Amino acid sequence: MANIKEIARIAGVSVTTVSRVLNNHPYVSKDKRTAVLQTIEQLNYTRNMNAVHLITGRTGAVAVILPYINSFYFSVVMDGLAQAALAAQYRLILCQTNYVPEEELKVLDMLRNKEIDGVIIVSTALKPEVIESFTIYGPVVTCQNSGERQFSSVYIEHYAAFRHGLEYLYGKGHRRIGYCEGRQNGSSASIRQNAFQDFLAEKGLLFDPEWMIFDCMREEDGAEVARRLLDNPDRSGRPEAMMISGDHIAAGLIIEARKHGLKIPEDLAVMGFDNQPIGRLLGITTIDNQLYQMGEAAFGIIHEQINGSSLPVTRKLDYRIIERSTV
Amino acid sequence: MANIKEIARIAGVSVTTVSRVLNNHPYVSKDKRTAVLQTIEQLNYTRNMNAVHLITGRTGAVAVILPYINSFYFSVVMDGLAQAALAAQYRLILCQTNYVPEEELKVLDMLRNKEIDGVIIVSTALKPEVIESFTIYGPVVTCQNSGERQFSSVYIEHYAAFRHGLEYLYGKGHRRIGYCEGRQNGSSASIRQNAFQDFLAEKGLLFDPEWMIFDCMREEDGAEVARRLLDNPDRSGRPEAMMISGDHIAAGLIIEARKHGLKIPEDLAVMGFDNQPIGRLLGITTIDNQLYQMGEAAFGIIHEQINGSSLPVTRKLDYRIIERSTV
DNA sequence: TTGTAAGCGTTATCAT
DNA sequence: ATGATAACGCTTACAA
Numbered sequence: 001m002a003n004i005k006e007i008a009r010i011a012g013v014s015v016t017t018v019s020r021v022l023n024n025h026p027y028v029s030k031d032k033r034t035a036v037l038q039t040i041e042q043l044n045y046t047r048n049m050n051a052v053h054l055i056t057g058r059t060g061a062v063a064v065i066l067p068y069i070n071s072f073y074f075s076v077v078m079d080g081l082a083q084a085a086l087a088a089q090y091r092l093i094l095c096q097t098n099y100v101p102e103e104e105l106k107v108l109d110m111l112r113n114k115e116i117d118g119v120i121i122v123s124t125a126l127k128p129e130v131i132e133s134f135t136i137y138g139p140v141v142t143c144q145n146s147g148e149r150q151f152s153s154v155y156i157e158h159y160a161a162f163r164h165g166l167e168y169l170y171g172k173g174h175r176r177i178g179y180c181e182g183r184q185n186g187s188s189a190s191i192r193q194n195a196f197q198d199f200l201a202e203k204g205l206l207f208d209p210e211w212m213i214f215d216c217m218r219e220e221d222g223a224e225v226a227r228r229l230l231d232n233p234d235r236s237g238r239p240e241a242m243m244i245s246g247d248h249i250a251a252g253l254i255i256e257a258r259k260h261g262l263k264i265p266e267d268l269a270v271m272g273f274d275n276q277p278i279g280r281l282l283g284i285t286t287i288d289n290q291l292y293q294m295g296e297a298a299f300g301i302i303h304e305q306i307n308g309s310s311l312p313v314t315r316k317l318d319y320r321i322i323e324r325s326t327v
Numbered sequence: 328m329a330n331i332k333e334i335a336r337i338a339g340v341s342v343t344t345v346s347r348v349l350n351n352h353p354y355v356s357k358d359k360r361t362a363v364l365q366t367i368e369q370l371n372y373t374r375n376m377n378a379v380h381l382i383t384g385r386t387g388a389v390a391v392i393l394p395y396i397n398s399f400y401f402s403v404v405m406d407g408l409a410q411a412a413l414a415a416q417y418r419l420i421l422c423q424t425n426y427v428p429e430e431e432l433k434v435l436d437m438l439r440n441k442e443i444d445g446v447i448i449v450s451t452a453l454k455p456e457v458i459e460s461f462t463i464y465g466p467v468v469t470c471q472n473s474g475e476r477q478f479s480s481v482y483i484e485h486y487a488a489f490r491h492g493l494e495y496l497y498g499k500g501h502r503r504i505g506y507c508e509g510r511q512n513g514s515s516a517s518i519r520q521n522a523f524q525d526f527l528a529e530k531g532l533l534f535d536p537e538w539m540i541f542d543c544m545r546e547e548d549g550a551e552v553a554r555r556l557l558d559n560p561d562r563s564g565r566p567e568a569m570m571i572s573g574d575h576i577a578a579g580l581i582i583e584a585r586k587h588g589l590k591i592p593e594d595l596a597v598m599g600f601d602n603q604p605i606g607r608l609l610g611i612t613t614i615d616n617q618l619y620q621m622g623e624a625a626f627g628i629i630h631e632q633i634n635g636s637s638l639p640v641t642r643k644l645d646y647r648i649i650e651r652s653t654v
Numbered sequence: 655t656t657g658t659a660a661g662c663g664t665t666a667t668c669a670t
Numbered sequence: 671a672t673g674a675t676a677a678c679g680c681t682t683a684c685a686a
Contacts, residue, residue, distance in 0.1 A: 003679055014657045019681060027655050049440040050380040051679035055662050059377065061420070069396065070406040079397040082423035086430065093388070094421040096409035103413065113376040219608040252608050278605060281546040281579050330663055341673040346665060354671050378663035382678050 002043040011039040022047060058117055061091040062302055063107050066122040067099045071217075072248060072276050073291060077122050077143065080295020088303055099125040111137040118302040123186065139305030141298050144187050146314065152305065154297040154315040156289045158188045161319040162195035162243070165271050165287050169241045170203060172327055174269055178211030178239035180225055180249055192245060211239050222252025229268075230260050241269035241327070247279030247286050254282060254326065270326040283325040290317045329370040338366040349374060385444055388418040389629055390434050393449040394426045398544075399575060399603050400618060404449050404470065407622020415630055426452040438464040445629040450513065462639075466632030468625050471514050473641065479632060481624040481642040483616045485515045488646040489522035489570070492598050492614050496568045497530065499654055501596055505538030505566035507552055507576055519572060538566050549579025556595075557587050568596035568654070574606030574613050581609060581653065597653040610652040617644045 004022075008015040013032050020028045021036040028036075039045070053059045064081060066074045078094070085092045093116060097103040104126050110116045111134055118139040121131065128149045131140060135151050146153035169177055179196045181189050193212075200207045213225055222244070232238050244250040250272035254264055262268055272279050272286035279286045294317055301313050331349075335342040340359050347355045348363040355363075366372070380386045391408060393401045405421070412419045420443060424430040431453050437443045438461055445466040448458065455476045458467060462478050473480035496504055506523045508516050520539075527534045540552055549571070559565050571577040577599035581591055589595055599606050599613035606613045621644055628640050 004681095005679080015680080016657060016682080017655090020656090023681085029655065032656085046436065046439045048381070048679050049437070049442045050377055050384075050386065051662090052681080053377040054375070054381050054664085054679085055681050057377075057662080064421075068406065069409060070402045075397045075402045078421070079395065079423070082396060082421060086423060086425075092421050094391075094405070094409060094419050096406070096413060098413075109373065110376075112373045115376045219604045223608060248604070251605070255608055277546040277575070278578070281550060281582055331665095332663080342664085343666090343673055343675095344671090347672090350665085356671065359672085375663050378678090379665075381663085381680085382665045384678080 001048075002045045003048070007036065007039050007043065007045055010043070011035045053114075057114060059091075059115060060089070061093055061116045062118045062120060062299070062306075063093040063095050063110055063116045064120045064122060065095050065097055065104055065107050065124055067097060067125075069094065069096055072246070072274060074122060076291040077295040077298075080292040080297075081120065081299050082295075084296045084299035084303075088299070090299075090303070097124075099123075101125050105130075108134045108137075108140075111140075117306045120298050120302055122298075123188075139302055139310075141302045141305070143294055143298055146312070150312050152301050152313045154294055154301060154317065156294065156317045156319050158191040159195045161287050161289060162192045162273075163199055164319070165243055165273070165321060166196065166199045168285075168321055169243065169269060169271055169327060172241075172265075172269065174241035175205055176208075176211075176236075176238070176240045177205065178208075178213070178229070178242045180213045180216045180222065180242060180244040180246075180253070182215070182217055182245060182249075184214040189245070196243065208239075216244075216246065216249045219248050219252035222249035222254075223256035224252075225249075226253045226256035226260070226262075230257070230262070235267075239268070241265075241271065243271050243273075245273045247272040247274050247276035247284055250284050250286070250326070251278045251282055254284065264326050272326070275322055279324075285324045285327040286322050287319055288322055289319045293317055328375075329372045330375070334363065334366050334370065334372055337370070338362045380441075384441060386418075386442060387416070388420055388443045389445045389447060389626070389633075390420040390422050390437055390443045391447045391449060392422050392424055392431055392434050392451055394424060394452075396421065396423055399573070399601060401449060403618040404622040404625075407619040407624075408447065408626050409622075411623045411626035411630075415626070417626075417630070424451075426450075428452050432457075435461045435464075435467075438467075444633045447625050447629055449625075450515075466629055466637075468629045468632070470621055470625055473639070477639050479628050479640045481621055481628060481644065483621065483644045483646050485518040486522045488614050488616060489519045489600075490526055491646070492570055492600070492648060493523065493526045495612075495648055496570065496596060496598055496654060499568075499592075499596065501568035501654075502532055503535075503538075503563075503565070503567045504532065505535075505540070505556070505569045507540045507543045507549065507569060507571040507573075507580070509542070509544055509572060509576075511541040516572070523570065535566075543571075543573065543576045546575050546579035549576035549581075550583035551579075552576075553580045553583035553587070553589075557584070557589070562594075566595070568592075568598065570598050570600075572600045574599040574601050574603035574611055577611050577613070577653070578605045578609055581611065591653050599653070602649055606651075612651045612654040613649050614646055615649055616646045620644055 004015050004018050008018045018036050095107045121142040132149045141152045145155045229238050250270050272284040275286050275288035297315050331342050331345050335345045345363050422434045448469040459476045468479045472482045556565050577597050599611040602613050602615035
C-alpha cells in the first residue's frame with residue numbers, strides 16, 4: 001500500500017508538501033497541489049490513520065458505556081449520542097458491558113491507552129470515586145448526577161420527577177400506591193425507590209412491601225405484576241394506583257389487567273415513566289424524561305471537553321408529566 | 328506520560344524485554360520480568376495503543392453500519408453483535424448513518440485507512456457492487472443476502488418467510504389480504520413487497536393498492552392504518568387479514584381496531600413480523616426471524632475473516648411462525 | 655512557498 | 671535469554 005513518501009517521490013515534492021495538501025494547509029502552490037492530488041488519485045492512496053493518531057495523540061473516537069443496548073431507555077440515549085457524534089464527525093465505540101465492572105474498567109483504560117479521546121458513561125456499576133480517578137487521563141461524562149465528584153454529568157432529577165408523579169397520583173385522590181422498578185440496584189432506580197419511600201412516609205401512607213416490585217424488565221413482567229395483584233380478591237387489599245418505571249412495563253400491566261376486566265383508571269390507576277411510543281398508543285399518563293436530549297447533551301459536553309475546556313460541567317434536564325388517561 | 332523506553336531504562340533492561348513482558352512472550356527471565364512489572368506499576372504505565380495499531384496494522388475494532396439504533400430490529404441485532412464482540416475482546420464502532428450514502432462511504436473508508444479491521448453492514452443504502460469494491464481493503468459482512476457478490480453475509484430469507492406467513496393466512500381461509508411495511512425502499516422491505524405481490528398474483532387474489540401501506544415506523548402508524556381501514560363502512564371493502572412488518576405496528580393496529588369494536592381475528596386477522604415482546608404480550612401471531620442470532624453470526628464471520636480465512640461466507644438463518652391468537 | 659529531519663511509541667528482525 | 675536497531679507512516683519544527 002502506498003504511503004506518503006511514495007506519493008512525495010512520484011509527485012516530485014517533499015512529504016511535507018503532501019502532508020500539507022492532505023490537511024488543507026495554506027502555502028502550497030497550485031501546481032504542486034494538483035500534482036499531489038493527481039498522484040493520490042492514481043495510486044488510490046489514503047492516509048494510515050493509526051500513524052495520524054499516534055503523532056497527534058488524538059483519535060476522534062469516544063467510548064460509550066452502557067449495560068445493554070436493547071432497551072428503550074438506552075437505545076434512545078444512544079440515538080441522541082449518535083446523531084450528535086455524526087454531526088461533529090466523531091466516532092462512537094459502543095461498549096455494552098452488562099454492568100460487569102471489569103469490562104467497564106477496560107473501557108476506561110482505553111482512555112489511558114490513548115485509544116479514545118473521551119468516555120461517556122450512560123449507566124454503570126462503578127463507584128463515582130473510581131470514575132473520578134480516570135479523569136486525569138481525559139474527559140469523562142456521565143448520565144447520572146456526579147454530585148461533588150470532579151467529572152461532568154448530564155442528568156434528569158429522578159427523585160424530583162418521581163415525587164412529582166406521586167404527587168400527581170395523590171392529587172387524584174389515590175392513597176394506596178404501589179411501585180414497579182427494573183433492577184433494584186441501578187443507580188437511578190435506587191434514587192426512585194428513595195423518592196417512593198420518602199413520599200409514602202411523609203404523607204403517612206401505607207407502605208406494603210408486596211406493592212414494591214423489582215426486576216420488571218420486559219412487557220411480560222408487567223403482566224405478571226397484574227396477575228399477582230389480582231390474586232388478591234379483596235379490592236381494598238390491592239393498590240389503587242401504580243407508579244411504574246418504564247411505559248412498556250405499564251403497558252404489560254394495563255393490558256393484562258384489562259383482560260381480567262379491570263377498568264383503568266377507575267379500578268387501578270397507572271402512571272408510567274419514560275414516555276415511550278407504546279405509552280402514547282395506550283394513552284398512558286407518564287413522565288417524559290428527555291432521553292434523546294440527554295444523549296445529545298452528553299456528547300456536546302464531551303466534545304467541548306475534548307477541545308479544551310477542562311472544568312467539569314453539570315447539566316440538569318427537565319422532565320414533565322404527560323397527562324393522558326390512565327390516572 | 329511514561330513510555331516503553333523509560334520503563335526499560337529504569338528497570339535496567341532493553342525495550343525489547345519490556346515489550347516481551349507486555350505481550351507475554353516467553354524467553355524472559357523471572358528476575359527481569361518482575362523488575363519490569365514493578366516499574367510499570369510504579370510509573371502507572373500503559374501502552375499507547377496507537378503505536379501498537381500502527382506497527383501491527385490491526386486495531387481490534389470493527390465498524391457497524393446501520394440507519395438508526397433506536398428500533399427493535401436494529402437494537403436486537405446490535406445486542407447480538409455486542410455480546411459476541413465482548414466475548415472476543417473486540418471493539419464495535421457504532422455508525423448510525425440514517426441511510427445517508429456519504430456517511431456510509433466514510434465508514435467503508437475507515438477500512439482503507441486501517442482504522443478498523445472489518446465492517447459489518449446491518450442495513451445500507453449502498454449498492455452491492457459498491458460494497459464489493461471495498462473488500463480489497465478488508466473483510467466486510469452484510470446482514471442481507473449478498474447474492475453473487477464477493478462478500479460475506481448472514482441473512483434470513485425474507486421472501487420465503489413472508490410467503491410462508493401469507494400461506495398461513497391463506498390456509499386459515501383469508502382471501503382479502505393487506506400489507507403494512509416500513510420504508511418502501513429498504514432492501515429487505517422490497518423483497519417482502521415482492522413476496523406479497525407475487526403471492527397475491529399466484530393465488531389469483533385481489534390486489535388493492537390501498538391495502539399496501541408503507542412508512543409504518545411507529546406504533547401510532549399502525550393505529551392510523553386501523554383508522555384508515557375502518558373508514559370504509561362496508562366490511563367487504565376491507566381486508567380480512569393484514570400481514571404486518573413489525574409487531575409493534577401490528578400492536579398499534581390491533582389496539583386501535585379493538586377500540587372501534589373490531590374482534591381480532593374474527594373481523595380482522597393480523598400476522599406480525601419480528602417476534603417482539605409486545606407481540607407476545609398481545610398474543611400476536613408472528614414470524615420470528617432470529618435477530619439476535621443474526622448479530623452473533625455476523626460478528627462470528629467477521630472475526631473469522633479478520634483472522635485469516637478470506638473466502639466469502641454465506642450463512643442463512645431459520646425463521647419460524649409463532650402461532651398465537653390473532654390469525 | 656518548500657524541504658530536511660526529528661520525533662510519536664511501539665513491535666519485528668536479527669544478532670549475540 | 672537479551673539487546674541494538676530498523677521499521678510503521680505520519681506531523682511538525684526549523685531552516686532555507
